[in-house]
Amino acid sequence: MYDLIVIGGGIAGLAFALKGAEEGKEVLILEKNTAPTDASIRNFGMVLPLGMPKGSALNRAIRSRDIWLNYAKQANFWINPCGMIMAAHHDDEMDAMEEFHHTVSLPPHQTRLLNADQTKAMSPGINARGLRGALFSKNEVLINPQQALTKLTQHLSTFDNVRMQYQTLVTHIESSDSNAKVITNQGNHTGQQVVCCPGHQFASLFQLNEEVAPSICKLQMLRTLKQKQNWALGPMISTGLSMLHYPAFENISALDSVKKRVEQTHPELIQNGIHILAAQHQTGEITLGDSHEYGKEPSPFINQHINKLILDYAKQVLSLPDWELKEQWIGIYSKAKSSHVLWEQPEDNVFLITGLGGTGMSTSFAIAEEWFQAHVSH
Ligand SMILES: Cc1cc2nc3c(=O)[nH]c(=O)nc-3n(C[C@H](O)[C@H](O)[C@H](O)COP(=O)(O)OP(=O)(O)OC[C@H]3O[C@@H](n4cnc5c(N)ncnc54)[C@H](O)[C@@H]3O)c2cc1C
Structure with missing residues (x-):
């Protein structure tokens, strides 16, 4: 049984898995491809507080900026605080x-x-x-998304308490009072909590109402x-x-x-x-x-x-x-329709983080940090 299972190896999934790893949790990350190939490597790499509305979005971008600067040192990737x-x-x-x-x-x-x-x-x-x-x-810093995601993924692999299973498609999740079971095309896994970060492919795992669906x-x-x-x-x-x-x-x-x-x-x-x-x-x-x-x-x-x-x-x-x-x-x-992120708990012990729009590179680290503060005992 894992403490945390993360679905998706884009920036949001990596942010959760890295935070879990640093907290000493037993983490499993599942990604359907051999490496992230979606929005997280197709973007500009702009960490952009300037565009964020005041409040949580702006605060998260400022906090994530500092986390990016730290990870650039730890995982050895290029970052430019160029504004x-x-x-x-x-x-x-x-x-x-x-x-x-x-x-x-x-x-x-x-x-x-x-x-x-x-x-x-x-x-x-x-x-x-x-x-x-x-x-x-x-405030703005620039990273190269392809390089940064590769280096962050490698950095994650250095933690003994993390297992990474790529080329693994999650087909559904069964939740219970005390944990959740993740069903994949490569076997099943149980975690105390599951965080799904499937980007725009959320509909293959969850049926969301029209008003809620990003x-x-x-x-x-x-x-x-x-x-x-x-x-x-x-x-x-x-x-x-x-x-x-x-x-x-x-x-x-x-x-x-x-x-x-x-x-x-x-x-x-x-x-x-x-x-x-x-x-x-x-x-x-x-x-x-x-x-x-x-x-x-x-x-x-x-x-x-x-x-x-x-x-x-x-x-x-x-x-x-x-x-x-x-x-x-x-x-x-x-x-997301009404915020810069859709942060839902569709079932017991199962969370969905999607709908990050054009801000995922700017806010994901802080979102993961806040989720841990709210839902994980230390
Ligand atoms: C062109 C473009 C430019 C952008 N520019 C910026 C920018 O400069 N600054 C900024 O802050 N944001 C920018 N963004 C937004 C940012 O890229 C996204 O918000 C962010 O990458 C979303 O990350 P994610 O991890 O949620 O999704 P994704 O990057 O889409 O990752 C989701 C991952 O989940 C995996 N997955 C999905 N379903 C399953 C499943 N069932 N089983 C296993 N794995 C699964 C996918 O394979 C994928 O790797 C831009 C976006 C685009 C498209």
């Missing part, structure tokens, strides 16, 4: 950033406003044409070749459009003008949930995105028109020496 620049190329965007900075951005936020020259000096990758200035946020979202992403001569992007970049996307900016009144203007000039950006983010990992390549398309059965295909919209707008706001693409992909996440 994020949000570039304004229109007066209305600068107005909205100023309003955010003066009304919302209290600690733990750490923002400052930059004029156009300061922005360019800090961030050579921002297009100077039409640049009004920027909001700089110091939405499914498909995103499109692109990556350039390594920039030549060690050209450096500097802080990760977001743009004025990102304010329409992040809940932290929800109540900024100056954003009404931004939205109206973009609806008139670039309606397809709004229709396809496109905002521009750019990040450079230690590889020198630039990861660019993204679009958001909601629907239960997302098409598996990359829509080239959407990628063209992303690239065309990216070229207006960014200035990269080399735009040649190395790869393009889609990612899928589940997004």
Whole structure:
């Protein structure tokens, strides 16, 4: 009998398994693939307090940031506390950033406003044409998700109290008063508690009511070749459009003008949930995105028109020496309806953690820590 069985080897599952391992619990982690291949390795790797609404989401992102910095040392992976620049190329965007900075951005936020020259000096990758200035946020850290997940998985394997069983599909869970039995295609296991972190594939394990079930979202992403001569992007970049996307900016009144203007000039950006983010990992390549398309059965295909919209707008706001693409992909996440996470207890001793939306890399460690505080005796 295990103290804890974790289902899913993405960032959420790893966060729970690592915390359990550190607490000295007997942990089993089950993952259907040989390694994580879903949202947790398809993302930007941005740990992003700036986008989080005040309260638990923001606090969890700040706490998770510190945990990422610790794990980077322990598990030996690349991390860059580079912060994020949000570039304004229109007066209305600068107005909205100023309003955010003066009304919302209290600690733990750490923002400052930059004029156009300061922005360019800090961030050579921002297009100077039409640049009004920027909001700089110091809290953000960047990891390379593929490398970090590999290293975290290896780090987990160094604990004597952890068993890792990959290529194992969980088909269902039977709960009882005192424990829960996990049925897999490779045998069954019993745990005192089971935490399921199946990402967007929650429906294969749980039937959730329509009101509770997270939405499914498909995103499109692109990556350039390594920039030549060690050209450096500097802080990760977001743009004025990102304010329409992040809940932290929800109540900024100056954003009404931004939205109206973009609806008139670039309606397809709004229709396809496109905002521009750019990040450079230690590889020198630039990861660019993204679009958001909601629907239960997302098409598996990359829509080239959407990628063209992303690239065309990216070229207006960014200035990269080399735009040649190395790869393009889609990612899928589940997004909780009323919070940044769906944290449910569907049955005795069984928990479901999903619906992390675009925030799972930013909040998972803190969520796991809080779950242990609430549900595990020490
Ligand atoms: C394109 C894109 C960009 C993003 N950018 C960012 C970002 O920069 N910052 C940020 O904070 N967040 C970002 N996100 C969100 C973040 O990636 C997700 O919130 C997070 O990865 C979700 O992690 P997870 O562990 O819940 O799910 P997943 O990564 O989907 O992992 C779930 C795992 O469970 C396994 N599994 C499922 N069902 C079973 C089963 N029955 N049996 C065994 N195993 C099973 C799957 O194989 C999978 O490995 C982005 C997401 C996408 C798609």
